[in-house]
Amino acid sequence: xxxxxxxxxxxxxxxxxxxxTISFFLMRFAxxxxxxxxxxxxxxxxxxxxKAYGLDLPLWQQYLRYLGNVVRGDFGPSYIYRDxxxxxxxxxxxxxxxxxGLWALGLALVGGVAAGTFAALRQxxxxxxxxxxxxxxxxxxxxxxxxxxxxxxxxxTLSWLPAGGWGDGSLRFLILPMIALALPQLAVFARLTRGxxxxxxxxxxxxxxxxxxxxxxxxxxxxxxxxxMLPVVSYLAPCAAALLTGSAVIExxxxxxxxxxxxxxxxxxxxxTLVMGTVVLIAVFVIVFxxxxxxxxxxxxxxxxxx
Amino acid sequence: MTxxxxxxxxxxxxxxxxxxxxxxxxGSLLLGASPAxxxxxLNRGNAGEPQTLDQAHTSINIEEFxxxxxxxGLTIYDAKGEIVPGAAESWTVSDDGTVxxxxxxxxxKWSDGSPVTAEDFVFSLMRIEDPKTAAGYANILYPIKNAExxxxxxxxxxQLGVKAIDSKTLEITLERATPYFLELLAHQTALPIxxxxxxxxxxxxxxxxxxxxxxxxxxxxxxxxxxLTLTRNENHWDxxxxxxxxxxxxxxxxQAAAVRRYEAxxxxxxxxxxxxxxxxxxxxxxxxxxxxxxxxxxYYVFDTRTAPMDDVRVRRAxxxxxxxxxxxxxxxxxxQQPAYGFVPPGLPDYGAPSLADFATKSxxxxxxxALALLKEAGFGEGGKPLEIEIRYNxxxxxERVATxxxxxxxxxxxxxxxxxxxxxxxxxxxxxxxxxxxxxxAGWTADxxxxxxxxxxxxxxxxxxxxxxxxxxxxxxxxxxxxxxxxPAARAKLLHEAEALLMKEQPVAPLLYQNELWLVSKKxxxxxxxxxxxxxxxxxxxxx
Numbered sequence: 001x002x003x004x005x006x007x008x009x010x011x012x013x014x015x016x017x018x019x020x021t022i023s024f025f026l027m028r029f030a031x032x033x034x035x036x037x038x039x040x041x042x043x044x045x046x047x048x049x050x051k052a053y054g055l056d057l058p059l060w061q062q063y064l065r066y067l068g069n070v071v072r073g074d075f076g077p078s079y080i081y082r083d084x085x086x087x088x089x090x091x092x093x094x095x096x097x098x099x100x101g102l103w104a105l106g107l108a109l110v111g112g113v114a115a116g117t118f119a120a121l122r123q124x125x126x127x128x129x130x131x132x133x134x135x136x137x138x139x140x141x142x143x144x145x146x147x148x149x150x151x152x153x154x155x156x157t158l159s160w161l162p163a164g165g166w167g168d169g170s171l172r173f174l175i176l177p178m179i180a181l182a183l184p185q186l187a188v189f190a191r192l193t194r195g196x197x198x199x200x201x202x203x204x205x206x207x208x209x210x211x212x213x214x215x216x217x218x219x220x221x222x223x224x225x226x227x228x229m230l231p232v233v234s235y236l237a238p239c240a241a242a243l244l245t246g247s248a249v250i251e252x253x254x255x256x257x258x259x260x261x262x263x264x265x266x267x268x269x270x271x272x273t274l275v276m277g278t279v280v281l282i283a284v285f286v287i288v289f290x291x292x293x294x295x296x297x298x299x300x301x302x303x304x305x306x307x
Numbered sequence: 308m309t310x311x312x313x314x315x316x317x318x319x320x321x322x323x324x325x326x327x328x329x330x331x332x333x334g335s336l337l338l339g340a341s342p343a344x345x346x347x348x349l350n351r352g353n354a355g356e357p358q359t360l361d362q363a364h365t366s367i368n369i370e371e372f373x374x375x376x377x378x379x380g381l382t383i384y385d386a387k388g389e390i391v392p393g394a395a396e397s398w399t400v401s402d403d404g405t406v407x408x409x410x411x412x413x414x415x416k417w418s419d420g421s422p423v424t425a426e427d428f429v430f431s432l433m434r435i436e437d438p439k440t441a442a443g444y445a446n447i448l449y450p451i452k453n454a455e456x457x458x459x460x461x462x463x464x465x466q467l468g469v470k471a472i473d474s475k476t477l478e479i480t481l482e483r484a485t486p487y488f489l490e491l492l493a494h495q496t497a498l499p500i501x502x503x504x505x506x507x508x509x510x511x512x513x514x515x516x517x518x519x520x521x522x523x524x525x526x527x528x529x530x531x532x533x534x535l536t537l538t539r540n541e542n543h544w545d546x547x548x549x550x551x552x553x554x555x556x557x558x559x560x561x562q563a564a565a566v567r568r569y570e571a572x573x574x575x576x577x578x579x580x581x582x583x584x585x586x587x588x589x590x591x592x593x594x595x596x597x598x599x600x601x602x603x604x605x606y607y608v609f610d611t612r613t614a615p616m617d618d619v620r621v622r623r624a625x626x627x628x629x630x631x632x633x634x635x636x637x638x639x640x641x642x643q644q645p646a647y648g649f650v651p652p653g654l655p656d657y658g659a660p661s662l663a664d665f666a667t668k669s670x671x672x673x674x675x676x677a678l679a680l681l682k683e684a685g686f687g688e689g690g691k692p693l694e695i696e697i698r699y700n701x702x703x704x705x706e707r708v709a710t711x712x713x714x715x716x717x718x719x720x721x722x723x724x725x726x727x728x729x730x731x732x733x734x735x736x737x738x739x740x741x742x743x744x745x746x747x748x749a750g751w752t753a754d755x756x757x758x759x760x761x762x763x764x765x766x767x768x769x770x771x772x773x774x775x776x777x778x779x780x781x782x783x784x785x786x787x788x789x790x791x792x793x794x795p796a797a798r799a800k801l802l803h804e805a806e807a808l809l810m811k812e813q814p815v816a817p818l819l820y821q822n823e824l825w826l827v828s829k830k831x832x833x834x835x836x837x838x839x840x841x842x843x844x845x846x847x848x849x850x851x
Contacts, residue, residue, distance in 0.1 A: 048442075165557065
């Protein structure tokens with residue numbers, strides 16, 4: 001098990017190297033630079049700035065320098081947010097994204113699994129059809145629609161909750177962005193759970209358990225759930241990585257000071273270092289959660305064993 | 308952070324449910340409970356996160372609003388947007404207009420209580436021009452003697468024309484008389500920093516808790532992308548007249564979200580909203596909706612290096628073919644005004660801009676004249692086909708404008724028009740690096756309230772800003788002469804002549820004068836709309 005984890009972590013190194021390299025050159029091949037703005041800078045100023053940031057060096061030298069710094073954990077200065085380094089920006093934003101992301105993930109997982117299970121147990125009933133219709137809506141309605149609608153109802157019309165901002169970080173500030181962030185994922189979890197649960201309920205070992213006269217509750221929670229969780233768990237990795245590294249849309253709609261926006265803002269503004277920093281961050285999260293999921297798989301499914 | 312995911316069984320989910328349920332309960336108890344506020348707080352929506360709070364790196368107005376609340380330049384704009392003494396109490400100007408001697412206020416203090424000295428200003432100005440600082444806007448202060456030389460070739464900093472005569476007397480020498488120099492000093496790049504603080508803290512001098520400022524407020528909190536808290540600076544020389552205890556600034560990138568927060572009563576002031584909301588907001592908020600003319604021009608540039616745009620007849624015809632009223636009312640819902648001059652109105656010393664000769668004609672007459680001009684130039688029926696490509700930076704409004712203009716040219720001149728859009732960096736990089744084009748969109752917002760700031764963009768020597776690569780000796784001569792003219796009226800006349808020439812030649816076709824859009828609650832007192840778009844929180848208060 002330990003050697004499995006170590007092997008996986010070792011294989012993450014070349015993966016990250018490839019991610020860094022590809023994104024470095026992709027960014028550089030996009031036209032324009034971080035300092036081409038509506039208000040153009042004079043060529044001399046541009047030269048001063050390029051010199052200060054080492055952007056006047058040949059590209060391969062910049063790449064090697066960048067690679068060396070990344071290995072040391074230094075993602076360099078942000079070209080757009082000039083008072084901060086990329087490390088500082090991510091350090092400031094990540095806790096907010098993670099906190100909101102965890103709440104959303106919890107809500108999506110618990111709500112989705114519960115809804116999916118209930119729907120599966122009453123397959124083709126009115127409840128099932130209702131829940132699945134709702135989840136189709138959840139999957140298809142984008143969060144840039146859900147967010148404003150929630151705000152209009154609960155903040156503008158009813159004045160129950162703040163329209164945005166992190167405030168003092170209390171839950172009332174988090175409820176609307178958390179719901180907007182969680183709903184689409186909740187819907188996915190619900191559909192996955194329902195499908196897997198229906199399948200699990202028709203397997204031989206469940207039929208056997210039923211034949212033994214075990215109560216439905218035990219059959220579902222102890223036996224069927226375990227099998228039904230497999231697809232849910234495999235979806236957990238991309239979902240967790242996406243939620244915890246922040247959503248640009250939700251953060252913009254609700255003015256959440258997380259890291260999700262940096263990726264989009266960085267790309268638009270050609271803030272090379274900021275984009276690279278967030279790309280690496282997302283890559284790390286994806287790798288870590290894939291690993292976590294593989295471990296969970298081993299625990300849930302006796303057929304999977306990590307040597 | 309993986310706590311809820313590492314468990315073996317569904318157990319952690321039930322714990323999670325319980326936590327959630329408990330949290331939801333606590334949350335519902337908190338609903339509606341807003342803390343009683345004894346202090347006077349102004350919540351200002353600002354259209355985005357400042358990229359920097361460093362005077363050497365700032366370039367956009369959302370930074371300007373914050374920086375000018377924090378710092379005070381030698382001159383400042385008052386509530387009406389007029390230049391008044393700031394950190395300097397008074398000044399004298401030498402007869403030839405090249406030496407300014409500023410007397411700083413005796414009671415001028417930094418937020419840490421130390422005095423604001425002439426040495427601080429010398430240090431700040433040197434820092435901006437130091438090539439090592441790589442200040443993006445160093446060029447705006449090039450009128451200061453040797454500033455350009457220092458900034459470009461790294462001449463010794465002490466050659467810069469700034470000198471501390473004593474701790475409260477500052478002397479600034481200019482390259483040549485610069486009629487708008489007092490306006491320049493009110494620009495955010497000319498705001499001072501405390502030398503002592505910078506020497507102690509280095510680049511961290513911009514951080515909350517560390518920053519030392521001399522304006523009406525000091526920075527007490529900065530959560531990037533969430534808010535900045537500014538607290539009244541008790542050491543400010545006019546602190547007794549500052550009515551607000553706190554100003555909280557929210558960086559609201561998404562205009563619709565900003566409007567929702569204003570509607571929810573979370574903001575008393577909000578900068579910028581989408582033009583298509585004007586009618587609705589006016590119905591709801593009446594005169595809380597402020598549409599105030601700005602010193603900004605939205606224009607199209609013709610590449611005068613290549614045919615057919617090298618032909619003044621074609622440029623004039625195309626410019627005449629644009630129905631500016633349509634753009635202003637239909638696309639911008641009246642949030643912008645049709646433009647026929649390059650300099651926006653609202654500059655007191657300059658008066659109304661010199662307009663293109665076709666400004667007074669009806670759109671139908673313009674089109675007839677345009678068709679005749681095109682025919683003369685060999686286009687139109689039986690002539691060469693007119694092929695045009697409009698480049699613009701990606702933005703829904705710019706796209707609507709380009710589509711409308713393309714349609715106007717197609718209908719009126721049977722032109723073949725294609726559209727190309729790039730994101731803002733690529734678009735301006737292309738223009739600035741001298742890429743060939745036929746028509747391109749550009750915009751300019753004044754750095755300081757002087758027509759020179761607009762007109763100088765079109766001189767032959769202006770390699771970066773003159774996207775049209777238009778070169779006209781008469782125009783260059785008029786601009787040079789205006790720089791040396793000391794009499795304001797005579798200078799304004801020269802600049803008017805230059806603008807009239809520019810509008811006759813149309814290397815640039817101004818389309819719209821822009822307006823600034825603000826939402827200002829009735830509770831806010833002291834707000835005055837002004838073309839310079841200057842609204843220091845210091846001059847605002849909150850009533851019932």
